[in-house]
Amino acid sequence: MNRTGRTALGAAALTLALGALILTEPAYSAEPKRNDRGTSTEQTGGGDKTGIYAAARIQYSGSVAKNGGTGNVTSTDVNWTPPPCWYAPYMGAKDFKKKMSQDIESQLNAPGMGGHAGAALTELQRHYEDEYGWTDTPGYKDYNVENDGKGMFWAAVENPDEPDPLKRSSCNDLPFWVPNGEAPPPQYEEALTPEILAALAYQHMQLPDTKVTLAPEAATKVNLPTWAWLDKAVFDEVQATAAVDVPGFNLQSTTTAKPVSLKLEPGTEDAETYPSSGECVINADGSIGEPYARGKADETPPCGIKYLRSSGEGTFKLQATITWEITWEGTGGAGGDLPDGTFGNDQAVTVQEIQAVNR
Known part of the structure; x- marks a missing residue:
């Protein structure tokens, strides 16, 4: 037939x-x-x-x-x-x-x-x-x-x-x-195959929350550059493994996600990002951005935001999204690349007006 x-x-x-x-x-x-x-x-x-x-x-x-x-x-x-x-x-x-x-x-x-x-x-x-x-x-x-x-x-x-x-x-x-x-x-x-297992590991992978450190931390001011960063010590690559082991058949694949960039979306059109694209690339040491330190008040942050208006009695939802580079390795030396992945979180940001007193 x-x-x-x-x-x-x-x-x-x-x-x-x-x-x-x-x-x-x-x-x-x-x-x-x-x-x-x-x-x-x-x-x-x-x-x-x-x-x-x-x-x-x-x-x-x-x-x-x-x-x-x-x-x-x-x-x-x-x-x-x-x-x-x-x-x-x-x-x-x-x-x-x-x-x-x-x-x-x-x-x-x-x-x-x-x-x-x-x-x-x-x-x-x-x-x-x-x-x-x-x-x-x-x-x-x-x-x-x-x-x-x-x-x-x-x-x-x-x-x-x-x-x-x-x-x-x-x-x-x-x-x-x-x-x-x-x-x-x-x-x-x-x-x-190892490649199918790698794709399934990708589907089940759980990435860490993306909460960036901000300075000022509690509340920022209108027109004041806010520094943003992620330390390598608390933000590193992650792995997920999918495996099958039965008599006469043994396969496994490990899918690895490595952070490569941070995308900042201020939560309002009345804001500017640093850099202007809002895309902060990863540093040579694996960190993203640069921590604020005393004496940098007049500097432009390599990664950050400047809000142009107050959030009033509420907050703006800053969305911080990490792009992850995804690769895999499997049984028999198989391996390759999978599409980049993203995951992000919202953070509430309070933006206050700077009050001036005229005398």
Whole structure:
């Protein structure tokens, strides 16, 4: 059967029979968890009396959001997004046979199951029972149980943090076999790689709050330059790691964010920034800006703001946003660049009029 025929039947079969195989949030977590059978996440695939294991879980460590949540980094590249789905190790051959056989048999015996849907399920069953399967790739003889323990079936995993359901479900190939120690076939572009793990680490990375030091600190004055800076001692690069470790499969990537510049937005149009772009670059020692010191009152700060009117009884919301340079390194010496990221905070700034007394 050609790919067109495979797609027509595969769509129905996947919808009906593989719903349980499309793995959502439980397929990964920030903390190791145990399933309801007491099997740890590291025990993925294989065969003991517990039967079916959960899919390979992605473990996050380092500077990441709690409980596997999305971090606070915003990519500067509006066209870049984390992977909406991927393929991951799922089950050993014996466990996969047990699971698929039960699911297919149950659905074939369901009331009203016939026509194209029933035919699709029958062809799906034949794909895993007959080595001359019906797709554009070879099938499997008896679910490949003769190779149990020598590899795993891989299945689709949805990224629960992807808001578009169509993108989440775009990994819709049938589960496929990968021998231990080998890479998935090249046609499965969304199969887990160090680069995909790096992108997921990026998605879960938690950057520190960006609160700049100001001088004057409590309240500044109209037309008085306000110095702003970040010390290297309290503001340095951060790292997040995503890793998968199951029998026959071990990958990890560490994504590193390094601060490169500070953007100041005064919170009012009646203000000037230093420099005029409002972009304060990082210094050679890793700091940003320069601390104010006695005797610098008549100097122009290398990084700062001058407000041109009072904030009245309220405050201005100064937004300080850091741009971070993002790189990654992974298993096997892989590595590269990811789009720069940003994260910022608002700070309340009180601006007072300078009162003069005429005599």
